[in-house]
Amino acid sequence: MMKGSRFKLNQNHAPIHEALETFRRMRVVPFDVPGHKRGRGNPELTEFLGQKCVGVDVNSMKPLDNLCHPVSVIREAEELAADAFGAAHAFLMVGGTTSSVQTMVLTACKRGDEIILPRNVHRSVLNALVLCGAIPVYVNPEVDQRLGISLGMRREQIEKAIKEHPKAVAVLVNNPTYYGICSDLRAIV
Known part of the structure; x- marks a missing residue:
């Protein structure tokens, strides 16, 4: 466990991917962004990227954490990255x-x-x-x-x-x- 870490760090664990897969299996019907609605709203995009990709392209919500203030799976992924890089901190970014x-x-x-x-x-x-x-x-x-x-x-x-x-x-x-x-x-x- 990294000093100050809230999680037992395991470099074989992929917290964000695992949370997205769990969320996908929950079969939640999306009424928010993105507009392609897991591929059903844009078949061309689904054909280009593949169902597996668009199926997990979802908005920030409680089970998936929030990049602006990570407290669960994103925070754990950042701590795993910091541990892997031998750094005090690591931050995931968008854009x-x-x-x-x-x-x-x-x-x-x-x-x-x-x-x-x-x-x-x-x-x-x-x-x-x-x-x-x-x-x-x-x-x-x-x-x-x-x-x-x-x-x-x-x-x-x-x-x-x-x-x-x-x-x-x-x-x-x-x-x-x-x-x-x-x-x-x-x-x-």
């Missing part, structure tokens, strides 16, 4: 990676703060900088000339940026990059 990336930047930075990041950062980071008013300190990753792709950030590049900008409040590393290039996070940290 793709954009909302997660923006949350990280908006949490770490305020107007006028400097943040060190690669020049090839995702546009969600740039949008977060606009929202919070932080100042980017760009590190230009090297380019693999043979493949024509940007590489990851090197420890030496980040070290130089930190020395030149000692008041920077955060370092953001794309890892992996869109091309699957990983930076040496252990060395960077």
